Amino acid sequence: MGAEYMKWTDDLSVNVKELDEQHRKLIDMINILYNSIKEATDRHAMVLLLVGLANYAASHFADEEKYMSLFNYSGQELHKNEHGAFKDKVLEFKDKFESGKASISEEVMVFLQDWLARHITGTDKKYTQVFNANGLS
Numbered sequence: 728m729g730a731e732y733m734k735w736t737d738d739l740s741v742n743v744k745e746l747d748e749q750h751r752k753l754i755d756m757i758n759i760l761y762n763s764i765k766e767a768t769d770r771h772a773m774v775l776l777l778v779g780l781a782n783y784a785a786s787h788f789a790d791e792e793k794y795m796s797l798f799n800y801s802g803q804e805l806h807k808n809e810h811g812a813f814k815d816k817v818l819e820f821k822d823k824f825e826s827g828k829a830s831i832s833e834e835v836m837v838f839l840q841d842w843l844a845r846h847i848t849g850t851d852k853k854y855t856q857v858f859n860a861n862g863l864s
């Protein structure tokens with residue numbers, strides 16, 4: 728277990744167990760990627776970590792979007808746009824990294840942790856009331 732770059736704190740809770748667990752897993756994956764930079768892991772292994780993170784994020788987003796749709800959540804379009812922008816940005820990082828134009832650097836890590844923290848506290852938390860009211864907690 729290496730350094731903890733991003734930490735789970737209670738203020739990140741959206742009060743839905745399944746989604747909190749997925750957020751924790753995303754934080755774990757960010758920390759693993761961070762440690763792979765510190766340990767100078769080879770490029771191919773790092774691409775796989777980044778792709779793994781992108782895929783897990785996509786499945787987490789799909790779960791949130793499924794519930795938003797099911798509960799007729801009014802903020803779903805804006806929320807989906809944020810998910811889409813994140814997916815595009817991570818793919819852009821992956822392409823640059825694979826083609827050797829950039830490395831997975833502190834800049835990538837700052838983006839990942841900053842985006843996730845802000846998205847959870849600023850956007851995800853807005854669905855808590857509606858999800859809880861529909862029996863999801």
Ligand SMILES: [Fe+2]
Pocket residue numbers: 788791806810846850851
């Ligand atoms: Fe979200």
Ligand SMILES: [Fe+2]
Pocket residue numbers: 750787791847851
């Ligand atoms: Fe989320």
